[in-house]
Amino acid sequence: MDEDLLQDLEELGGDEDLEDLDDDIKDEDEDDGDIAIDENANLLTTVDGNDLHSIARLTSSKQFKDVMQKIDQFRNVPRHPAQNTGPVEEDPEYKLIVQSNNLTVEIDNEILVVHKFIRDHYAPKFPELESLIPNPIDYARTVKLIGNEMDLTKVDLKSFLASATIMVLTVTATTTNGQPLSDEAAAKVLEACDMLLDLDLSKRRILEYVESRMAFIAPNLSALVGSNIAAKLMGLSGGVTGLSKIPACNVLVLGKINKMNTGFSSVTQQKHQGLIYLADMIISVPQEWKRKAARTLAAKVSLAARVDQARTSADGAVGRRFREQVQKHIDRIQAPPPGKSVRALPIPDEGPKKKRAGKRVRRAKERLAQTALSKAQNRMAFGVAEDEVGFQNGSTKGLGLIGGQTGKIRAAQADPRLKLGLARKHRVQFGGSSGSTSGLSSSVAFTPVKGIELENPEAAAQRVKDANDRYFSSASFAKLPRKEGS
Numbered sequence: 001m002d003e004d005l006l007q008d009l010e011e012l013g014g015d016e017d018l019e020d021l022d023d024d025i026k027d028e029d030e031d032d033g034d035i036a037i038d039e040n041a042n043l044l045t046t047v048d049g050n051d052l053h054s055i056a057r058l059t060s061s062k063q064f065k066d067v068m069q070k071i072d073q074f075r076n077v078p079r080h081p082a083q084n085t086g087p088v089e090e091d092p093e094y095k096l097i098v099q100s101n102n103l104t105v106e107i108d109n110e111i112l113v114v115h116k117f118i119r120d121h122y123a124p125k126f127p128e129l130e131s132l133i134p135n136p137i138d139y140a141r142t143v144k145l146i147g148n149e150m151d152l153t154k155v156d157l158k159s160f161l162a163s164a165t166i167m168v169l170t171v172t173a174t175t176t177n178g179q180p181l182s183d184e185a186a187a188k189v190l191e192a193c194d195m196l197l198d199l200d201l202s203k204r205r206i207l208e209y210v211e212s213r214m215a216f217i218a219p220n221l222s223a224l225v226g227s228n229i230a231a232k233l234m235g236l237s238g239g240v241t242g243l244s245k246i247p248a249c250n251v252l253v254l255g256k257i258n259k260m261n262t263g264f265s266s267v268t269q270q271k272h273q274g275l276i277y278l279a280d281m282i283i284s285v286p287q288e289w290k291r292k293a294a295r296t297l298a299a300k301v302s303l304a305a306r307v308d309q310a311r312t313s314a315d316g317a318v319g320r321r322f323r324e325q326v327q328k329h330i331d332r333i334q335a336p337p338p339g340k341s342v343r344a345l346p347i348p349d350e351g352p353k354k355k356r357a358g359k360r361v362r363r364a365k366e367r368l369a370q371t372a373l374s375k376a377q378n379r380m381a382f383g384v385a386e387d388e389v390g391f392q393n394g395s396t397k398g399l400g401l402i403g404g405q406t407g408k409i410r411a412a413q414a415d416p417r418l419k420l421g422l423a424r425k426h427r428v429q430f431g432g433s434s435g436s437t438s439g440l441s442s443s444v445a446f447t448p449v450k451g452i453e454l455e456n457p458e459a460a461a462q463r464v465k466d467a468n469d470r471y472f473s474s475a476s477f478a479k480l481p482r483k484e485g486s
Contacts, residue, residue, distance in 0.1 A: 052117060052192050058110040059195065059202075067103050068202065070096050071209045093213055094239070100206045101235040107203045111136050114196040118143060121189050125178045132168055133161075137200050142169075144193040148180045207231055218308040220319030224300060224326075225279045232275050233301070243305040252276055252298040276301065281323075285330055293330045300326055376401045 058064055074093055115136035122143050123130065133139045138160055145155050152173045157166050181189065210231040214222040218240050221230040236254050237243040243251070255275035276282060276294045285293045300322040307318050377400040380386055388396040 052114070052188065052195065055117060056110055056114050056192075056195060058106060059198065063099075064103065064202075067096070067099050068205070071100065071206060075209055075212070091217065094217060097210055097213060097217055097234070098239040100210055101237075101239055104203055104206055104235045107199050107206075111196055111199050114192050114199070115139060118189055118192045118196065121185060121192070122181070123178075125181050126173065126176055127178055128172045128176055129169070132165065132172065136196065140193040140196040144190060144197075147190070148186055150180065207235065210234065215316075218305070219316035220304040220307045220313055220322070221301065223316040223319030224304045224323050225276070225297070229275050229279055236275075240305055240309045244302070244309040246302065246305075248295070248299040248302040251301050252294060281326060281330065286334070289330070289333055292333055293326075296329050297326050373402065 053060065074096065118140060119130050125148065126146070129139070129142065133142055141160055142157060145157060146152065149155055150173070152170045157169070161169075207228075211227040214227040214230050214234075218230055218234065221233070221240075221243075224230075225233075233251070233254055234240060234243055237246055246254075251274075253272055253274045256271075256273055273294075276298050277290065279297060282290060282294050282297060304319050304322055307313050313319070377398075379401045380398075381401060387399045387402075389399060390396045
């Protein structure tokens with residue numbers, strides 16, 4: 001089969017193609033020689049010549065050294081409140097604080113670069129460590145303590161790692177496929193760990209200096225959230241001026257943690273929560289009210305930064321007033337709802353109630369009083385069946401003593417008090433003649449004075465006609481002469 005393959009290759013390209021193929025295979029073997037295994041020592045040797053100082057140059061830069069030197073110089077100089085005058089940009093230390101804040105961002109980027117260098121060179125020893133400890137500082141400390149040790153039970157990691165994380169690391173180390181590093185590779189990894197820890201130490205020195213000057217540079221912001229949180233917010237935003245330009249909705253998420261621990265529960269992870277959530281006022285708030293309280297605090301932080309940028313309150317009075325307002329708002333949203341007040345029942349009125357009286361009430365009672373006929377209907381004779389009246393819907397109604405009475409019933413006397421009266425303004429309207437001459441009209445009129453009166457309607461019409469003739473008899477139309485030229 002090999003002879004057939006060689007014959008096919010000769011037919012395609014001849015010996016030159018075979019030589020080129022051999023050269024390519026040799027080149028690939030040389031390229032794959034970055035990592036080689038020493039079988040005698042059973043160690044993994046790193047042949048790649050990546051230099052740490054060629055990719056991490058911040059600590060050796062002139063800017064880094066100058067800023068750290070100025071910080072050491074100004075830390076020994078006392079600061080007085082009388083110096084807090086004029087715009088904040090004209091303060092002698094404000095420029096250094098802005099440079100320090102910018103340097104902290106560069107240090108964070110440099111830490112990520114060094115962290116990647118450590119991960120790439122320590123992965124052959126413990127490849128699972130990267131996913132178990134995502135924090136660069138804790139990762140560097142762990143690598144520095146573990147080194148080439150294969151048994152993690154001999155390494156004390158309780159000073160900076162949780163017990164659950166240590167247990168997971170110990171169990172994972174027993175099943176890992178990693179192999180010990182050579183002395184040269186281990187030295188490079190330890191050097192990178194020392195550089196990363198030095199960068200973290202320099203960052204903390206910068207933050208300590210900025211915190212010590214926050215009471216003079218941003219007194220209101222420090223009074224509101226504390227000098228530590230204020231310094232970190234200024235470091236992320238580039239100073240007081242940069243923080244004053246950021247809206248409150250973005251201040252809320254400044255400094256949030258994006259990367260989560262792999263393999264652990266995400267229920268307790270704080271997503272979209274920045275440095276505002278680390279303030280002392282927000283930490284003590286229950287979880288269901290934290291977001292509302294943090295939004296209120298972020299709005300006041302944005303206002304306090306603008307006050308500090310304008311230097312309108314050098315003593316921090318505005319910041320303290322903002323803090324009191326935020327605290328009152330937090331107390332109000334946590335207050336329980338007002339309970340329902342239980343009202344006592346009214347005192348029972350056992351005495352006789354006051355009945356309404358008067359002329360109108362007496363007349364109403366007289367109109368609605370029970371008549372003799374209704375009383376007779378409600379009565380029945382003992383042992384005698386009463387007469388009933390049927391209706392169309394099939395129901396019947398008893399007549400009581402009405403149907404069984406003999407003789408005549410005396411007519412009810414008319415009570416003048418129950419007589420319906422006619423208003424005075426309507427008496428003339430109903431009492432006058434109709435005045436119509438149609439065949440359906442009547443000449444009989446009812447008047448309140450004479451009673452029934454017989455009147456001739458034609459005589460009334462004649463009287464009206466005579467009156468009109470007398471008034472309009474001498475009337476005529478006049479014709480005025482027309483003027484010339486009009």
